[in-house]
Amino acid sequence: MTAHELASLLRVNRKTVYEYAARHVIPCRRLGRRLVFSRPVIRAWLARSSGTDFTPLHRKRPVKTVADGR
Numbered sequence: 704m705t706a707h708e709l710a711s712l713l714r715v716n717r718k719t720v721y722e723y724a725a726r727h728v729i730p731c732r733r734l735g736r737r738l739v740f741s742r743p744v745i746r747a748w749l750a751r752s753s754g755t756d757f758t759p760l761h762r763k764r765p766v767k768t769v770a771d772g773r
Contacts, residue, residue: 704740712745 709729710717723729724738730748731738
């Protein structure tokens, strides 16, 4: 996974991903000059960080319903 993909997943700026990677907040590996992020490692990191299981990468927003037909 690229920094751009991870940024869109986390809904943050790509520069934030690079800053967190430099501070060793986000687990990553270097491939030459590029940073790469392993999907399973990122999922595990998110699960540890949030305290919940983050299995699906893309969650759908809940559909708003109108109660009692109003």
